[in-house]
Amino acid sequence: MRVTKRFVVRSLLSAAAAMAVAGGAWAQGAPIKIGLLATLEGPFAAGGADGMRGAELAVMQRGGTVAGRRIEIIKASSNANPDVAVNAVRKLVEQDKVDIVVGPLSGSEGIAVKNYSKTQPQVTFINGGSGAQATTLVDPSPNFFRFNTEGAQWMVGLGKAAIDKGYKRVMVIAEDYAFPYSQVQGFMAEFCRLGGKVPVKAWVPLGGKDYASTIARIPKDVDALLVVLGGADAVNFLNQYEAAGGDKPMMGGSITVSQDVLNYRGKRRDSLVGTISAGPLADSFDGADWRAFVSDYKKNFPVDKGGFPSPSLFALVYYTNMKAALDGLDAVRGDLANNHARYRDSLSKLELKMPTGTVRLDSNRQAIGTTFVTEVVKDSKGELTTRVLRKVDNVEQLLGIPRDQFKIGTRDEPSCP
Numbered sequence: 223m224r225v226t227k228r229f230v231v232r233s234l235l236s237a238a239a240a241m242a243v244a245g246g247a248w249a250q251g252a253p254i255k256i257g258l259l260a261t262l263e264g265p266f267a268a269g270g271a272d273g274m275r276g277a278e279l280a281v282m283q284r285g286g287t288v289a290g291r292r293i294e295i296i297k298a299s300s301n302a303n304p305d306v307a308v309n310a311v312r313k314l315v316e317q318d319k320v321d322i323v324v325g326p327l328s329g330s331e332g333i334a335v336k337n338y339s340k341t342q343p344q345v346t347f348i349n350g351g352s353g354a355q356a357t358t359l360v361d362p363s364p365n366f367f368r369f370n371t372e373g374a375q376w377m378v379g380l381g382k383a384a385i386d387k388g389y390k391r392v393m394v395i396a397e398d399y400a401f402p403y404s405q406v407q408g409f410m411a412e413f414c415r416l417g418g419k420v421p422v423k424a425w426v427p428l429g430g431k432d433y434a435s436t437i438a439r440i441p442k443d444v445d446a447l448l449v450v451l452g453g454a455d456a457v458n459f460l461n462q463y464e465a466a467g468g469d470k471p472m473m474g475g476s477i478t479v480s481q482d483v484l485n486y487r488g489k490r491r492d493s494l495v496g497t498i499s500a501g502p503l504a505d506s507f508d509g510a511d512w513r514a515f516v517s518d519y520k521k522n523f524p525v526d527k528g529g530f531p532s533p534s535l536f537a538l539v540y541y542t543n544m545k546a547a548l549d550g551l552d553a554v555r556g557d558l559a560n561n562h563a564r565y566r567d568s569l570s571k572l573e574l575k576m577p578t579g580t581v582r583l584d585s586n587r588q589a590i591g592t593t594f595v596t597e598v599v600k601d602s603k604g605e606l607t608t609r610v611l612r613k614v615d616n617v618e619q620l621l622g623i624p625r626d627q628f629k630i631g632t633r634d635e636p637s638c639p
Contacts (some may be wrong), residue, residue: 253294254556256547257314259325259335260350260540264301265429265453268482269536270327273351275523276537277324280544282522288548289556300326302428304334311335315342321558323347324544327536329354329373329401339366346562346569348547351539353476354400355407355630358588359619365562367569367587369546370539371502373401374408374631375617376476379595380500381412383611384473387498389446391419395436395459396450396475398425398633405450405475407631409500411621414638420448421639430455433462440470450475456483464493476501479598481534484606494606497598502539503578504594505532505607515541515577531605542581546574579615586619593617 258277261270274297281293296318300307307326314320323345326335332352339347340363347366349357353373358366384392392413396402402425410420421444424436436459440447447470451459456478472494477483479499503512516532523529533541550569557564574581579592592615596608620628629635 251291253292254288254322254551254558255294255296255318255320256544257296257298257311257318257320257323257325258350258544259298259300259307259310259314259323259327260536261302261327261331262299264303265455266302266327267453269351269453269477269480269534270299271528272482272530272534273327273536273540275519275529276533276539276541277350277544279519279522279537280541280548283518284548288551289554291556293548296320298325300328300331302328302331304330307331308334308338311338315345321345322547324540324547325350327351328399329357329404330399332357332368333400336363336366339363343561346566348543348569350543351536352401353404355404355619356400358586359630362586362588365566367546367566367583369543369574369581369583369589371589371591371593371617372619373404373476374411374621375591375619376501376593377405377408378412378500378593378617378621379612379614380409380473380498381414381416381418383498383500383595384409384413384446385416385418387446387471389471389473390417391421391444392446392448392473393440393444394420394423394448394450396423396425396448397428397430397452397455399428402450402475403631403633405631406448407629407636408621409448410636410638411623414636419638423633425633426451426455428455431458433459434466437463437466437468440468444470446471446473448473448475449478452477452480453482457486460494472497474499474598476535479596479608480536481505481530481532482536484598484608485530494598495600498596498611499598499608500593500595501535502591502593503533503535503608504596504610506599506601506609507578507594507613509578511575512577531603532607538577542574542576545576546572546581549574584619588619590616590618
């Protein structure tokens, strides 16, 4: 199930990189080896491929070097299974001898890789896209950093948006693993506090194909569905809900309205128009840095070469974490001595200027950053995109809840039936 290959970034460099080479920027000394892990198989394969694009873009923008040393990327693939992810990372660390790991993508994978990182103090681990709360909130690892906000942080503001639309009773349909637990917790913490009710939660297998029994469970008296499914799972559910004549309004989890889902061509696609969601980006955000990022992504990864009309959530978060890895290296001039002591100190203090705003880390090496409440709309070309309803800055992992009252999301927590 695992695919691993060596990939030297020099082969991907854009024209800007070629200019850097011509100017003598290729440095002396050994390259810095970075292992890059994403899901290139399984339900999140399309998102994983776009995550790779985002990471590659961060390297391209530096011309393939940092602190006067060439960057060498060694790619590895998983399939959203934690054991497969750890096996892939183990090869990167123990056989390929990488200095830094960027990845993984999926929530339970992130927890597993965090735990493995504790056994490898000589390597610095920086998250890719995984968004489970427990990765950094429970027993954090001193050499694991996450510069993307996580699943619960991504849902801040959606509970209030649901109440404002008149959705007082909502059924949850979500995959049964750590990341959707975090997404549902982030939504329900606010939604329940404002008087909303969630009478039914349907937890479905990751990579499931048949949603008939779940669709049959939808109560007639709920106002809307909160669907936290990603990739192929989201597409399968949407098509089957369409075929069953489903007509409940939907809200989406962050990965349910990412470009890898919005660009599928099923009949249900147009009915996503009007779906509200929340996450770390909005396709039509008008910030200058975001527009520049989108333009650079499109230039390097046009649609006819496999890219999306706009970078997906996965492209953004992998870009964020790879950029952090490189900015930290630049700050210490590539010094990785003493088990990366200066490098990790630099990462801990880094204030990362990103396309959507500034990111900084808390004491658990977890990102504090921006969340967008969004709505799916059609653009002038008929493509589905997300527009900003609300922007929330400086979202922390405890969501404003006192530490002694905060509970990590599980299948049963929180509850407001």
